[in-house]
Amino acid sequence: MQGRCLFYNWTEMFCPFCNHRDSRVLESRLTGEKSVRRRRQCEQCDKRFTTYERVEVVQFLVVKRSGSREPYMREKLRAGLTRAVSKTTITAEQIDDLVDALENELASLGKREVPSTLLGEFALARLRNLDEVAYVRFASVYRQFRSIEDFIVELNTLKDTKTLLSSTEQEEATVSSA
Numbered sequence: 001m002q003g004r005c006l007f008y009n010w011t012e013m014f015c016p017f018c019n020h021r022d023s024r025v026l027e028s029r030l031t032g033e034k035s036v037r038r039r040r041q042c043e044q045c046d047k048r049f050t051t052y053e054r055v056e057v058v059q060f061l062v063v064k065r066s067g068s069r070e071p072y073m074r075e076k077l078r079a080g081l082t083r084a085v086s087k088t089t090i091t092a093e094q095i096d097d098l099v100d101a102l103e104n105e106l107a108s109l110g111k112r113e114v115p116s117t118l119l120g121e122f123a124l125a126r127l128r129n130l131d132e133v134a135y136v137r138f139a140s141v142y143r144q145f146r147s148i149e150d151f152i153v154e155l156n157t158l159k160d161t162k163t164l165l166s167s168t169e170q171e172e173a174t175v176s177s178a
């Protein structure tokens, strides 16, 4: 096997060549009950390396709106996101990366209980950067829209942001039928 093999904690995945923090996952394979082998490519120096990562179960309680608590379940969040991204260009790998990043973010908070709303907002913030359609779909579930008005408000917020970002692309010619 080429390259250096390092055992990392999954929360710290620095490039062994340049110490850059962000890398792309090229391939993931479970190598045991609690470890996963990943081929990664550094986003700064483009070199590839292999990591053997411990799969640590993130343990905290999710506090639901009703006040009831349930253990955080990665699969549940993953399933919700997967539904939201169906028919978009987002890959399963991107979802895994998103959930990884989100779990890191939550772990860094060091809390034992996290409101479900916060979990949803964290996911939304990341999803928004990936795909707008998926973002709105996920938002409709996690923000529990009570009416079509709520949904329209969300769409308009999204549209406004988009308008700000690309105000030059606004002129779309409409061809009227004869």
Ligand SMILES: [Zn+2]
Residues within 6 Å of the ligand: 015, 016, 017, 018, 019, 020, 042, 043, 044, 045, 046, 047
């Ligand atoms: Zn690097």
